[in-house]
Amino acid sequence: MPVSPEYRPDPRFSDLGPEFGDSVAPADFPETILRIRNDRAAATVGLATLTDAEWIAHFGRFQPLPGQPGPIAMRYHGHQFRTYNPDLGDGRGFLAAQLREIPGAQAASDRVASGSAQPESRLLDLGTKGSGTTPWSRSGDGRLTLKGGVREVLAAAMLEAQGVPTCRILSLIETGEDLERGDEPSPTRSAVMVRLQHSHIRFGTFQRAAFFGRKDQIETLVEHVRGLYHPAVAEGDAPGLLTAIVAASARLTARWVAAGFVHGVLNTDNLNVTGESFDYGPWRWLPFYDPAFTAAYFDQSGLYAFARQPEAVFWNLTQLAGCLKLVADVEPLTEALNGFGPAYIRELRAAFLERLGVRSLGEAADQRLMDTTLALLREKGEAIRWEPLFHDWFAGFSSSARALAGPRAKDWQGKAFDAFRFALFEHEPDRPERLEDPVFARPDPEELRIDEVETIWASIDTADDWSPLSEKLVRLEATRTARSPS
Incomplete structure (x- = not known):
């Protein structure tokens, strides 16, 4: 057909x-x-x-x-x-x-x-x-x-x-x-x-046009990207387009961090105008909370370490802004760039709420929940990996019995945990009926640690056995539908 x-x-x-x-x-x-x-x-x-x-x-x-x-x-x-x-x-x-x-x-x-x-x-x-x-x-x-x-x-x-x-x-x-x-x-x-x-x-793409001093190409790109991907921006408004790209990039970066994901190679050719991640090279997920964790063996300086990803994305946005100076004044471009930090923090709070399956209670309470979540992960260190926390405590209070009877019950104690639980229980669960999905009856969440990736590849490489990959993709799809916001 x-x-x-x-x-x-x-x-x-x-x-x-x-x-x-x-x-x-x-x-x-x-x-x-x-x-x-x-x-x-x-x-x-x-x-x-x-x-x-x-x-x-x-x-x-x-x-x-x-x-x-x-x-x-x-x-x-x-x-x-x-x-x-x-x-x-x-x-x-x-x-x-x-x-x-x-x-x-x-x-x-x-x-x-x-x-x-x-x-x-x-x-x-x-x-x-x-x-x-x-x-x-x-x-x-x-x-x-x-x-x-x-x-x-x-x-x-x-x-x-x-x-x-x-x-x-x-x-x-x-x-x-x-x-x-x-x-x-x-x-x-x-x-x-x-x-x-x-x-x-x-x-x-913008950098190439700027490298050759092609103002006409920058103008063409601005209108092309604005019209197709950010139509709310007014025609010819390069600072407005930068504002939209900054916002999309802040959303993306915040969700990487909330996912415990490390891209590995945040070069300017690996960031696009719509705020999507793509072209996955030496990526990793955090094995546990470690701000200095890097994904690429060749990143000797830690330029693209987990906690430096917002800095890296902002630096790349400044390069994009530099290209737009051919067609716009510096002041409004600078104003657009300055919006990244506040937007990133807002998006990070929203991402943590989404990952924990709870509703917003206002900026102060949401910030407290994010801060106590990170403090708990920091205190537990190697004892608690990133993903299990979001699995055990999804939907907040509604998961109490499940979490405290699960395989990590002994870890859910101490001052940092008490502060986290207090902040979490302030927030109402967001559609707690999602907990009825069989995914949340499992003791452990789906993760993607590098040893599992190597095991999946070894089955393909040595025995042409694709079943471990197929089974992993089925489980990831089940996780997606269980947690889906739609």
């Missing part, structure tokens, strides 16, 4: 002109073995009706979907660990398609992250990773390891389950090539991945 009648192609990136991207050809892979097919995500854009053969043709061989112009490698620059690199761009991926979301299909995590429902029929991108070389590949082979693809599938699923704005991995296809990599055992298996997200326009 072809695409459904609800499929609505709307390729808009080409409106920017040829200086923003290059038409490219996908790699011709020796094999195309379908490993992951995300029909829930595909259904939101009218693609769940594709047969497996059609799926492989479009997402393994990259035959253009109806009404799509074909692959475009996007041009951008970026700061990598705060060193400017003008030699970036889509080096192993491309924009495969743009299409409209089916009305009413917006992901619940996206609605909550924005604080309210977004306009229906959002424009969404299909972007690839591992699809072959492009003019921006430099010395790279344009490929993706199968292990890397599996890790991205897991990261996106876990973040979505936690209510964090994220891309969704639509497809993972094994491609039959042996890849050499210097930082992992080689040769290793290869794959091509397709992600679905709101936008692939990065801060680095």
Whole structure:
């Protein structure tokens, strides 16, 4: 069966002109073995009706979907660990398609992250990773390891389950090539991945235009991004657009922190204008509360450590603001940037309330709950991991009997716990009927620690056994639906 009648192609990136991207050809892979097919995500854009053969043709061989112009490698620059690199761009991926979301299909995590429902029929991108070389590949082979693809599938699923704005991995296809990599055992298996997200326009897209002094390109980008992704901003209002991007970035960062997530590589080419996380490399979830915890072995200075993520995102926003100086005055841009700190704190309070499943009681009480939650995690250290606290005490007072009879009952005592419990019980549970879901009858929550990821990969690598991955994804989906704000 072809695409459904609800499929609505709307390729808009080409409106920017040829200086923003290059038409490219996908790699011709020796094999195309379908490993992951995300029909829930595909259904939101009218693609769940594709047969497996059609799926492989479009997402393994990259035959253009109806009404799509074909692959475009996007041009951008970026700061990598705060060193400017003008030699970036889509080096192993491309924009495969743009299409409209089916009305009413917006992901619940996206609605909550924005604080309210977004306009229906959002424009969404299909972007690839591992699809072959492009003019921006430099010395790279344009490929993706199968292990890397599996890790991205897991990261996106876990973040979505936690209510964090994220891309969704639509497809993972094994491609039959042996890849050499210097930082992992080689040769290793290869794959091509397709992600679905709101936008692939990065801060680095603006940086490239500014690098060449192209005021006209900055003006074009401002109007393109404003009109498609932040339509509430007035036409030509670059500071207003920056304000909207600052707000989206603050929401995203707050939800990373509330999830205990460490992105690992917060370069300007890894942040986009719609405030979604994507392009998961050396990510980690906190094993326990540790502000200095880093995800990347090469982050020797801790630049992107867990507690420094707000600082990193703000620094990247200042680079975006610097680009907009070509078309706007400094004072309103500075005012927009100064909104990040207050917005981040507001969003962090809201994220902690959401994760604990309770309603707001006002700024002072909400701040007290967030502070006591962090103090409890800090005091318990390695005794209590991040995720179990939010599992045991979801919906506050309504979980008392469950938490105090569970496997961590002995840990729920002491002065820090008493302060946390007092602050939590001030707040009314938010839809406590969610506790009836079987997920909350389990003694432990779903986590995504690195040893589990390695175990899942070992089953695939040594025995071609995909069942541990499939079972993990089923459990993460159960967690998402159990906690869903919708």
